[in-house]
Amino acid sequence: MLARKLDLPVISTGALLREEAERGTPLGRQALAYTRSGRFFPDEIAGAMLRQWMDAHGRHGWVLDGFPRTLPQALQLDAEFGGPEVVVALELGAEEIHRRLAERLSCPQCAASFGVTMDGLHAGSACPQCGASLRRREDDTPATVDERLCQHREHTLPVLAHYRARHLLLEVDAAAPREVVFASICRQLNLEVGA
Numbered sequence: 001m002l003a004r005k006l007d008l009p010v011i012s013t014g015a016l017l018r019e020e021a022e023r024g025t026p027l028g029r030q031a032l033a034y035t036r037s038g039r040f041f042p043d044e045i046a047g048a049m050l051r052q053w054m055d056a057h058g059r060h061g062w063v064l065d066g067f068p069r070t071l072p073q074a075l076q077l078d079a080e081f082g083g084p085e086v087v088v089a090l091e092l093g094a095e096e097i098h099r100r101l102a103e104r105l106s107c108p109q110c111a112a113s114f115g116v117t118m119d120g121l122h123a124g125s126a127c128p129q130c131g132a133s134l135r136r137r138e139d140d141t142p143a144t145v146d147e148r149l150c151q152h153r154e155h156t157l158p159v160l161a162h163y164r165a166r167h168l169l170l171e172v173d174a175a176a177p178r179e180v181v182f183a184s185i186c187r188q189l190n191l192e193v194g195a
């Protein structure tokens with residue numbers, strides 16, 4: 001939503017890696033082993049994907065989704081790509097994260113996520129953004145979600161501290177419906193709400 005609002009390309013390293021995995025590339029096969037267990041990708045893999053994308057699409061503004069997840073990734077982003085202008089952290093309790101991921105539908109084409117209850121969609125529905133067939137992610141199981149939360153505490157909280165210290169961090173309560181959360185982000189970024 002933010003990328004569309006700002007008319008910027010969105011990069012999801014997770015989606016890029018799942019794409020590689022489907023094409024069966026060596027990078028993809030490596031990545032798959034990580035997503036299946038809920039572990040984060042190693043920094044070198046995530047960094048390589050990002051560099052590949054930046055080289056192909058130019059480096060003139062982007063919205064990064066789910067990256068950087070670790071401090072080394074953040075430092076690479078800052079040093080190599082000029083760093084972010086703002087970092088938006090969506091805050092949600094563990095219980096609500098479990099509830100949402102248990103019914104999450106993902107688009108294999110544009111990497112958008114939807115909820116069964118929140119959006120009234122189901123597996124096989126057409127993606128509202130691009131029309132591809134939505135599906136459940138194999139790795140959205142309670143055990144992998146627990147592992148992701150654990151990795152988040154260990155590796156991603158330092159990233160938030162890093163950007164908080166640089167006054168770039170915008171922390172947003174994500175418990176509200178998507179449109180409400182988005183409107184709140186827009187207001188805080190001084191973007192026009194709606195439109």
Ligand SMILES: [Zn+2]
Pocket residue numbers: 107108109110111112127128129130131132
């Ligand atoms: Zn889509």
